[in-house]
Amino acid sequence: MVGVCKIEISESEDELKELLRDQKTAGNKEQVHLLYLLKSQQVESVTHAASLLGRNRVTLERGLRKYRAG
Numbered sequence: 001m002v003g004v005c006k007i008e009i010s011e012s013e014d015e016l017k018e019l020l021r022d023q024k025t026a027g028n029k030e031q032v033h034l035l036y037l038l039k040s041q042q043v044e045s046v047t048h049a050a051s052l053l054g055r056n057r058v059t060l061e062r063g064l065r066k067y068r069a070g
Helices: 013-022 026-039 046-053 057-069
Strands: none
Touching: 013 026, 026 046, 026 057, 046 057
């Protein structure tokens, strides 16, 4: 199914909250926010996160690919 995310997020919710506060650029903040939403299970899919964040699903998936790659 499109937009359903199968990703292992190694950081804890608390670590992601801290990272979210420390981000300086909008792009980085958006990426950490996406990871936080997924980790805390506030969203069920990338599609749902995209609608909450006001971004295109493909844009968020591109960021997740970079996260997976390290």
